[in-house]
Amino acid sequence: MKKNGADIFVASLLKEKVDTIFGFPGGAVLDIYDSIFECKIKHILVRHEQGAVHMADGYARATGKPGVVLVTSGPGATNAVTGLATAYMDSIPMVCFTGQVPTALIGNDAFQEADIVGITRPCTKHNYLVKDVKDLTKIIKEAFHIATTGRPGPVLIDLPKDILKAETEFIYPDEADISSYQPTYKGHRGQVKKAVDLILSSKKPVVYAGGGVLLSGAATELTKFSRKLGLPTTNTLMGLGGFPGTDPLFLGMLGMHGTYAANMAVTNTDCLIAIGSRFDDRVTGKIDEFAPYAKIIHIDIDPTSISKNVDVDIPIVGDVKHVLKEILAKLPDAKAIKTYKKQTAEWRDTVNEWAEKHKLGYREPKNGMLNPQYVIERLYEHTKGDAIIATEVGQNQMWAAQFFKYAKPRTFLSSGGLGTMGYGLPAAIGAQVAFPNKTVINIAGDGSIQMNIQEMATAVQYGLPVKIAILNNRFLGMVRQWQELFYDKRYSHTCMGAQPDFVKLAEAYGAVGYRAKTKEEVEEVITASLKIKDRPVIMDFTVNPMEGVYPMVPAGQPINKMLLV
């Protein structure tokens, strides 16, 4: 039976087992909106297209399934760009459909026309302009395949309006067959063997695990690997939750705001095992002095990540889960492992001494104000860690990474690579859509939250009980901290002079708003908020504006040169 492009779109999404779309209608996609009006797929109507993409991103990070976005042409598409760039930097699987003016008008500066394929070429893994309705199913199949395999990423499909009206037979391919796209999953056997030998010969090993562990679903394998060999393990921001934050072998995050123990361990290790991480500048600090004594093993599915920033001794191109399984299979018998653990016992002691010497902490402010870190600790205690945490970007993000312990994968949603303020609220909404009964908290700053605050209405419309904890210091705190430390306390344009009353704002949206200024109020507000199950809540915590994120490695310094609390 013949179907038009819009119906083919819906039928294809059903074939891909898509259950949720985040979108915003407009002229160019009216045909699709007509088709999805009465279909099984849930559509979440957002208030701004950037919100739609971050929601799909949060949905993807929380579930592991690709997020799906539908927006119209022109401004609808350009508004999606920041979200796509965010997902691209963090390798999040996503398929974004944009409307486009009819084929005959492309290039004519038509109403709501933008060359979105051109615009998003550098911030998508791949993109398509559909020029013939007969290609539509093949392209959708390929897009989902590309988005979810290899190093995942967002794929965009641009749909001209006439394609949505044109008719053809609906035949959905079983497989995507792209000869020029064949990611490597299995590690090279010889390299795996070399890696095992190197690890077993080391005395001071450290595992440095990143977002690749979560993307490949390898948290179990990583945990098994580190525990079996007694390897101190640190996570990048993107990797949090990939190794239990509650494990005694866990060193905390490394890098610019990493723990003393993690940064010292990486600086002194003789064998750095990098797993699904990419030696980002926020992790390495001064690159020449990063892990100076180490032989480096690097497992990554993306060959371009290997030896990009740091020369690697044993590269293994492959999927983290596959390679860790291969490594686990090659480990020697219990006796040999016992000997190895003896050989590294002194190192573990040293690492534990570092951890004891400078724990993560903060000073109680003399002015009696709340500490932002304290609020996060209380959120952790109240939820017993059983929550999905989304963050905005800046101090709130770093404190959320430091002071909340992530025991399970896919529970920490944060824009790591691009550092997109305004990410947290929509990402939390996306996660809440996927898991309606879980506690989802967006840890926010008063600056970031205002970048996508309009999505409060989306959360209210769908009865999503997202909790928003605003660490309100009336400053763009991270920038203020840099100004304090490196720009002679010249606080140029970082003070938010005017600010909405967030409690009233929540109420105006039809949500709940609370404010806390004291420790007692913190308890009341968190307890009350966690009980709300049918609408979003804003918790406005008035916190000490002069608090900073520590430890801190000043930009360009080696990571063992930390400013401590």
Place this chain on the structure above:
Amino acid sequence: MRHTISILVTNEFGVLSRVSGLFSGRGFNIESLCVAETTDPGISCMTIVSIGEERVLEQITKQLHKLVNVIKVHEFTKEERIERELALIKVQVTAENRAELLSVVEIFKAKVVDVSPKSYTIEITGDHDKIMAVLELLRPFGIKELVRTGSVAMARSPKTK
């Protein structure tokens, strides 16, 4: 260091901008770029000459591989390739120096493809060094106009005895 890279890509619209965008977006330099269909109309061959260190080259080739439309990437080393460029050079000519100009043309096995009372247009093919050498010799005559293609390259067949 000058590197010649040959890239097989699917012959689709937008592929050239994906490749050139990758170079500009990542700060890689393109000295020249040539692209045309291969014997298979579904596949094009691009030849790109880029200048950079070994490490940069490694990133370029890996990043190119990552593009979905790229089928094959090959970097030529000096010994194994035949490399050619083509140049059209319009040179001022007078009755006095015409003979001298023609001798330069002869020496380089170039061709005169257009003649007017005041200028000759010369066509020459050769590798990069040969083109540079002929330009050097023609400069004193007065070059009125110059157009050059980028390099194309092909691996030499293995020599068997």
